[in-house]
Amino acid sequence: MADQHKILLDESEMPTRWYNIVPDLPAPPPPPLHPGTLQPVGPDDLAPLFPMDLILQEVSGERYVDIPDEVQDVYRLWRPSPLYRARRLEQVLGTPARIYYKYEGVSPAGSHKPNTAVPQAYYNAKAGARKLTTETGAGQWGTALALACAMFGLECEVWQVAASYDQKPYRRMMIETFGATVHRSPSPLTAAGRAQLEKDPDHTGSLGIAISEAVEVAAQSEDVKYALGSVLNHVLLHQTIIGEEALLQLAKVGETPDLIVGCTGGGSNFAGLSFPFLREKLAGRIDPVIRAVEPASCPSLTHGVYAYDFGDTAGMTPLMKMHTLGHDFVPDPIHAGGLRYHGMSPLISHVYELGLMEAVAIGQRECFAAGVQFARAEGIVPAPEPTHALAETVREALRAKESGQETVILTALCGHGHLDLPAYEAFLSGRMTDEAVSEERFAAALATLPAVP
Amino acid sequence: MADQHKILLDESEMPTRWYNIVPDLPAPPPPPLHPGTLQPVGPDDLAPLFPMDLILQEVSGERYVDIPDEVQDVYRLWRPSPLYRARRLEQVLGTPARIYYKYEGVSPAGSHKPNTAVPQAYYNAKAGARKLTTETGAGQWGTALALACAMFGLECEVWQVAASYDQKPYRRMMIETFGATVHRSPSPLTAAGRAQLEKDPDHTGSLGIAISEAVEVAAQSEDVKYALGSVLNHVLLHQTIIGEEALLQLAKVGETPDLIVGCTGGGSNFAGLSFPFLREKLAGRIDPVIRAVEPASCPSLTHGVYAYDFGDTAGMTPLMKMHTLGHDFVPDPIHAGGLRYHGMSPLISHVYELGLMEAVAIGQRECFAAGVQFARAEGIVPAPEPTHALAETVREALRAKESGQETVILTALCGHGHLDLPAYEAFLSGRMTDEAVSEERFAAALATLPAVP
Numbered sequence: 001m002a003d004q005h006k007i008l009l010d011e012s013e014m015p016t017r018w019y020n021i022v023p024d025l026p027a028p029p030p031p032p033l034h035p036g037t038l039q040p041v042g043p044d045d046l047a048p049l050f051p052m053d054l055i056l057q058e059v060s061g062e063r064y065v066d067i068p069d070e071v072q073d074v075y076r077l078w079r080p081s082p083l084y085r086a087r088r089l090e091q092v093l094g095t096p097a098r099i100y101y102k103y104e105g106v107s108p109a110g111s112h113k114p115n116t117a118v119p120q121a122y123y124n125a126k127a128g129a130r131k132l133t134t135e136t137g138a139g140q141w142g143t144a145l146a147l148a149c150a151m152f153g154l155e156c157e158v159w160q161v162a163a164s165y166d167q168k169p170y171r172r173m174m175i176e177t178f179g180a181t182v183h184r185s186p187s188p189l190t191a192a193g194r195a196q197l198e199k200d201p202d203h204t205g206s207l208g209i210a211i212s213e214a215v216e217v218a219a220q221s222e223d224v225k226y227a228l229g230s231v232l233n234h235v236l237l238h239q240t241i242i243g244e245e246a247l248l249q250l251a252k253v254g255e256t257p258d259l260i261v262g263c264t265g266g267g268s269n270f271a272g273l274s275f276p277f278l279r280e281k282l283a284g285r286i287d288p289v290i291r292a293v294e295p296a297s298c299p300s301l302t303h304g305v306y307a308y309d310f311g312d313t314a315g316m317t318p319l320m321k322m323h324t325l326g327h328d329f330v331p332d333p334i335h336a337g338g339l340r341y342h343g344m345s346p347l348i349s350h351v352y353e354l355g356l357m358e359a360v361a362i363g364q365r366e367c368f369a370a371g372v373q374f375a376r377a378e379g380i381v382p383a384p385e386p387t388h389a390l391a392e393t394v395r396e397a398l399r400a401k402e403s404g405q406e407t408v409i410l411t412a413l414c415g416h417g418h419l420d421l422p423a424y425e426a427f428l429s430g431r432m433t434d435e436a437v438s439e440e441r442f443a444a445a446l447a448t449l450p451a452v453p
Numbered sequence: 454m455a456d457q458h459k460i461l462l463d464e465s466e467m468p469t470r471w472y473n474i475v476p477d478l479p480a481p482p483p484p485p486l487h488p489g490t491l492q493p494v495g496p497d498d499l500a501p502l503f504p505m506d507l508i509l510q511e512v513s514g515e516r517y518v519d520i521p522d523e524v525q526d527v528y529r530l531w532r533p534s535p536l537y538r539a540r541r542l543e544q545v546l547g548t549p550a551r552i553y554y555k556y557e558g559v560s561p562a563g564s565h566k567p568n569t570a571v572p573q574a575y576y577n578a579k580a581g582a583r584k585l586t587t588e589t590g591a592g593q594w595g596t597a598l599a600l601a602c603a604m605f606g607l608e609c610e611v612w613q614v615a616a617s618y619d620q621k622p623y624r625r626m627m628i629e630t631f632g633a634t635v636h637r638s639p640s641p642l643t644a645a646g647r648a649q650l651e652k653d654p655d656h657t658g659s660l661g662i663a664i665s666e667a668v669e670v671a672a673q674s675e676d677v678k679y680a681l682g683s684v685l686n687h688v689l690l691h692q693t694i695i696g697e698e699a700l701l702q703l704a705k706v707g708e709t710p711d712l713i714v715g716c717t718g719g720g721s722n723f724a725g726l727s728f729p730f731l732r733e734k735l736a737g738r739i740d741p742v743i744r745a746v747e748p749a750s751c752p753s754l755t756h757g758v759y760a761y762d763f764g765d766t767a768g769m770t771p772l773m774k775m776h777t778l779g780h781d782f783v784p785d786p787i788h789a790g791g792l793r794y795h796g797m798s799p800l801i802s803h804v805y806e807l808g809l810m811e812a813v814a815i816g817q818r819e820c821f822a823a824g825v826q827f828a829r830a831e832g833i834v835p836a837p838e839p840t841h842a843l844a845e846t847v848r849e850a851l852r853a854k855e856s857g858q859e860t861v862i863l864t865a866l867c868g869h870g871h872l873d874l875p876a877y878e879a880f881l882s883g884r885m886t887d888e889a890v891s892e893e894r895f896a897a898a899l900a901t902l903p904a905v906p
Contacts, residue, residue: 004464005529011457076458077541077832088530088604106559108832110871150829151541170623173874176881177828375630376603379530379561418563418871421626428629 005087007100007249009080015244016072017064018237021275021347024063024282029350032318033308038452041318048219049226051127054120057234065237067119074118074151078107079241083249084413088377090397097400097407098255099393102246102273103380104414109174111383111415112269113144113229116238120227121148130223131155135185135210137265138164138337139171140383140415141229146180156180159187159213161340162205163333170419185210192216192314206330207341208313215316230266231311231320231345239272246410247276257288257410259396263388264292264301264359265338267345269414277410278356288410290357292348293388295367297437298331300324300344301352301359308452309343319450322349326445332435334364335423336384342445360392363434367391368427371417383415384423458540460553460702462533468697469525470517471690474728474800477516477735482803485771486761491905494771501672502679504580507573510687518690520572527571527604531560532694536702537866541830543850550853550860551708552846555699555726556833557867562627564836564868565722566597566682569691573680574601583676584608588638588663590718591617591790592624593836593868594682599633609633612640612666614793615658616786623872638663645669645767659783660794661766668769683719684764684773684798692725699863700729710741710863712849716841717745717754717812718791720798722867730863731809741863743810745801746841748820750890751784753777753797754805754812761905762796772903775802779898785888787817788876789837795898813845816887820844821880824870836868837876 022029031040043055050058057065067075086099104112124132132154136142142158149156158180165172165184172182183189185205186196192212196203203209211228218226228235250257260277262270270292280286294301300323309324311317324343325331331340344352351357364384371387373394374380382390389411400407417424426432475482484493496508503511510518520528539552557565577585585607589595595611602609611633618625618637625635636642638658639649645665649656656662664681671679681688703710713730715723723745733739747754753776762777764770777796778784784793797805804810817837824840826847827833835843842864853860870877879885 003526003529006464008461008463010461011459073456076456108834114832147829147832151832170871170874173878174834174871177825177834177874177877179829372630376600376632379567379600379604381561381627381630416871418623418627418869419874421623421630421872424630425626 003087005084007083007252009245009248011076013248014072014075014080015241016067018067019240019244019276019279020060020063020065020237021278023061024279025351026354029347030321032320033452035315035319035450049215051123051129051225053123053127054234057237058232068122071119071122080245081106083246086378089374092373092377093394093397093401095397095401096404097397097409099397100250100255100410101413102242104242104412105380105416109140109144109147110418111140111144112239112242112272113141114148115241115272116229116235116268117144117148119238121145121152121154124225125152125154128223129154129225131157132225132227133157133214133218134227134229135159135207135214137161137207137340139168139175139419140338142175142182143171143178145227145229146175146178150179157217158182159185159210161185161207161210161337162203164337167422168419174419185213187213190216204333206313208327211312212314212316215312230268231343233347235268236271236275236345236347239268240275242272242412243274243276246273250410255408256286258407259289259291260410261291261293261389261392262412263339263385263414264294264344264348265341265385267348269412271345271348273412274357291392292357292359293392294359294361295334295336295339295388296361296363296434297334298325298340299361300342302361303442305446306349306353307449309449311343319452320346322346323352325442326448328448329445335420335426336364336388338385339388362388362391365427365432365434368424368432370394372424380413381417381424382413383417384420386412386414456540458537460536460705462698462701464529466701467525467528467533468694469520471520472693472697472729472732473513473516473518473690474731476514477732478804479807482800483774485773486905488768488772488903498771502668504576504582504678506576506580507687510690511685521575524572524575533698534559536699539831542827545826545830546847546850546854548850548854549857550850550862552850553703553708553863554866555695557695557865558833558869562593562597562600563871564593564597565692565695565725566594567601568694568725569682569688569721570597570601572691574598574605574607577678578605578607581676582607582678584610585678585680586610586667586671587680587682588612588660588667590614590660590793592621592628592872593791595628595635596624596631598680598682599628599631603632610670611635612638612663614638614660614663614790615656617790620875621872627872638666640666643669657786659766661780664765665767665769668765683721684796686800688721689724689728689798689800692721693728695725695865696727696729699726703863708861709739711860712742712744713863714744714746714842714845715865716792716838716867717747717797717801718794718838720801722865724798724801726865727810744845745810745812746845747812747814748787748789748792748841749814749816749887750787751778751793752814753795755814756895758899759802759806760902762902764796772905773799775799776805778895779901781901782898788873788879789817789841791838792841815841815844818880818885818887821877821885823847825877825880833866834870834877835866836870837873839865839867
């Protein structure tokens with residue numbers, strides 16, 4: 001249809017396999033290292049935290065992994081997710097570009113996070129776990145895991161970064177509605193939390209600290225496991241269903257993207273959208289530019305170093321080679337809480353080093369301006385995280401307007417902003433700031449990098 | 454597919470006409486009366502408030518009204534909306550009943566309200582209006598109208614019931630994100646508001662008072678019009694697209710409903726779902742029971758009288774024959790703000806008097822218990838309003854479990870509860886109450902009914 005907005009797939013068209021990009025890359029990614037021995041970690045090192053099915057996915061060299069029937073059944077509550085042509089935004093911008101966005105806000109938790117929360121809960125339940133612990137920033141991940149645990153009969157305990165816990169109470173309420181327990185992080189419940197509270201009783205928290213707390217609790221009991229919402233290979237793997245669907249949907253309307261743009265915090269949404277397209281690019285079938293957008297206040301790809309670092313603040317995780325600002329870096333409490341992470345997924349970092357993708361950093365006020373423009377044109381209020389991708393989409397659409405090129409842009413609207421409305425209020429009332437991070441602060445955090453020969 | 458969750462329609466299958474039940478009823482509904490002359494109001498009496506296209510729809514005797522292309526184009530941002538089979542809820546309840554729900558929370562505003570907000574903004578813009586005024590309770594309607602006005606270039610001014618304005622600030626923020634202005638009602642900006650504030654400076658407001666304020670402002674300027682989110686015939690007309698789609702969707706899976714259940718405040722969601730099925734019932738093609746569910750604290754159908762009354766508190770609207778608790782009745786500040794209206798749509802009241810539907814009233818704690826059960830099984834956190842329909846659905850599913858009958862239940866999940874999470878927190882923490890309304894309070898409000906011979 002000439003004026004079609006949504007490109008839908010039937011449930012029967014939903015992909016039944018996740019895509020693992022590792023075997024298709026020209027070089028293998030560097031392995032994670034044990035922080036004591038500095039030797040590559042093996043499956044057994046990870047067994048206290050994760051069930052073996054997920055560990056095997058983490059190190060898999062297989063190109064495709066079948067999605068279990070039980071996971072597919074839950075996916076079908078909202079999947080396949082719609083691909084939209086942003087016709088009304090194109091009109092407002094007066095651009096000849098054709099803008100498509102894959103909308104993951106249709107999931108029950110309101111973001112792409114259930115794509116991995118559901119299989120993580122499934123594999124843990126199958127392996128006999130009783131409870132999962134996790135961290136959450138803005139709360140998208142905590143909500144997703146709480147829901148997935150409710151569906152597979154697991155208890156769920158969530159450490160939420162204090163800044164978000166205080167600023168956005170609705171997220172906590174939603175997590176509790178799904179039956180999980182939420183703690184403000186840093187909390188007095190863990191050694192990692194107490195250490196931070198001793199330094200600063202009013203600590204606003206960080207993802208790195210919340211991870212330390214959740215990992216600490218999981219490591220203490222056999223039947224309590226830990227779940228991570230981004231960064232790791234198996235998380236990125238689960239998210240590839242986004243890009244696999246988008247490939248089918250664009251094919252339905254005969255389009256090939258010139259540019260794929262997504263926001264990056266830990267990187268799972270970005271990888272989920274772009275890796276299936278990167279497979280096609282590596283095979284020479286398409287040639288899109290693939291571009292990550294990160295917040296100017298937490299720019300791990302564009303301002304960090306590529307080095308071995310811890311995934312958490314207390315130094316309890318394996319060492320991962322990634323673009324990092326230093327595990328001690330505590331980002332400003334910007335509104336896109338899901339992007340406030342000191343590092344970048346090792347797999348994305350590797351892809352970036354291989355020159356297969358680009359990255360830019362944008363300040364939050366430009367992002368929210370794009371978010372408001374998008375909301376008034378397309379109707380959907382975006383989460384703060386994908387406003388970063390929208391800001392770059394708007395920049396590119398305006399470049400297309402100047403050049404007259406009919407650029408085809410594909411982006412991921414990875415969540416709605418219903419529970420982030422105080423951020424919009426701050427923006428609309430002029431209270432939102434864009435403070436530059438000083439070079440001294442970056443340098444101080446990088447000085448804490450562990451020494452790896 | 455045997456385990457299908459969603460029954461989707463393509464954009465090309467979206468109905469292109471609204472359905473007007475009036476010509477199909479065995480008797481015509483009583484006309485609205487001018488409060489001064491007690492004579493039926495004519496189109497000219499309504500012209501200060503509404504554009505002529507909507508007035509003609511209000512009094513139309515045509516069975517079908519074409520949906521303008523411009524309205525269809527906006528509808529397609531989210532329509533056709535999905536029909537879900539609640540398989541996971543059925544499993545949790547252990548019922549042989551098959552439960553279907555039509556989900557309107559996929560709209561940008563998160564409820565069914567844009568179905569009428571969009572055409573109302575369109576017809577007003579077409580007629581040269583500059584601004585629309587309106588009231589809102591929980592905020593669903595205000596959000597929908599703000600969005601529709603943004604899309605058709607109109608200003609929008611919203612009076613929000615004070616209880617909701619204070620309890621649920623996220624709704625105001627969302628309305629403002631779409632570019633509209635929100636006032637706490639009663640406000641000092643109108644004579645109607647000032648009169649209430651003089652009586653009680655801490656007044657928690659009501660829909661009736663907020664309507665008075667919005668009508669007062671609209672009546673003062675030629676290019677400012679008023680928009681109502683429920684109750685009136687043209688609003689119910691626009692909502693029939695819900696039921697028309699559901700008919701197509703159930704036909705796709707070969708199902709015929711035994712019971713249709715929806716929540717009722719002003720009645721637009723209930724009529725939207727049920728009237729197209731009632732047409733089929735009146736024609737003898739199906740025979741479902743059609744049942745409205747209202748809150749025990751505001752039970753206009755089950756506890757009100759069928760009489761001429763004002764639509765607002767200040768007595769500025771025409772007199773409408775409807776089930777009413779008296780226009781002076783201020784419902785308790787229950788969490789389903791969208792159901793806190795003293796009257797019931799005249800058209801639904803007439804259908805009820807004709808014996809074509811049933812009604813029950815349920816207290817809010819039972820409703821929220823059903824809402825939490827639904828959220829944990831199906832993933833979607835329902836708005837407080839449709840938890841009333843869910844509570845009755847659960848009752849009926851458990852009856853089916855006892856009798857062993859494979860009852861087919863169709864209900865409307867008319868909105869999500871993302872912006873109503875404080876209500877869930879109140880329920881989960883045990884702070885939610887179910888106070889019975891005293892007979893004295895009902896009697897006092899009914900004593901204010903206007904005398905109509």
